[in-house]
Amino acid sequence: xxxxxxxxGRAHGIHGEATVEVRTDxxxxxxALGARVQTDEHGELLITSHRWHNGILLLGxxxxxxxxxxxxxxxxxxxxxxxxxxxxxxxxxxxxxQLVGCTAYLESGEEFGMVSDVINLPGQDLLAIETSYGExxxxxxxxxxxxxxxxxxxxxxxPPVLSEGA
Numbered sequence: 001x002x003x004x005x006x007x008x009g010r011a012h013g014i015h016g017e018a019t020v021e022v023r024t025d026x027x028x029x030x031x032a033l034g035a036r037v038q039t040d041e042h043g044e045l046l047i048t049s050h051r052w053h054n055g056i057l058l059l060g061x062x063x064x065x066x067x068x069x070x071x072x073x074x075x076x077x078x079x080x081x082x083x084x085x086x087x088x089x090x091x092x093x094x095x096x097x098q099l100v101g102c103t104a105y106l107e108s109g110e111e112f113g114m115v116s117d118v119i120n121l122p123g124q125d126l127l128a129i130e131t132s133y134g135e136x137x138x139x140x141x142x143x144x145x146x147x148x149x150x151x152x153x154x155x156x157x158x159p160p161v162l163s164e165g166a
Contacts, residue, residue: 001097005030005037006078011070012058017049018070020057020078030080031059037078045078096120098150104129104138104157112136112157129157136160 006027009019024030030037035047049060064070082095096118104112104127113131118140125140136159138144147156 001082002038002079003082003095003097004077005080006057008059008070008073008076008078010074011067012053012056014067015060016065016067016070017058017060018073020059022057024080027057031057035080037080039073039076039078041076042073045073094148094150099127099148099155102148102150102153102155104155107156107158112159115155127157129159131159 003024005022005024007021007023009021011017012019020031022031029035031047031050033047033050036044037047038044046062047059048062049058051058061073064073099115099118102115104115106112113129113136115127116130116135117128119126119128119137126137127140127145129136129138138157138159144158145155146158149155
């Protein structure tokens, strides 16, 4: 599956490096030396330099040797082909696309709603679940979402207490 992994920002210095807005949990893998990323406007780009500077990822690309070349790539979105069903290092890690569309059930087995989005926040992720009450946000932590079965497209949730008319 083609996933968005970053956006090229402004040029950094005069030697053809760009700042990158990282949109992946695995920047070391996706932007490693020799890795290739796809773009819609500029085809495939080969990464020739990779370094962090004050918490900002800087990348260099093959055949782009100066600031003017990088400025032509500004705001370009970068994509990678990713197998979202490939096992990950931690069994509790999921791709957003694996969670969206899963049906959420209460501990009693009653259907609660469907996951419509995963909101990434600095402290934790939130599941946005469409229910008969409207959208309910549940922190994606083991205490509130103890069971996730990606193959069956279902999960068990402990939602906040809902009052009628809420």
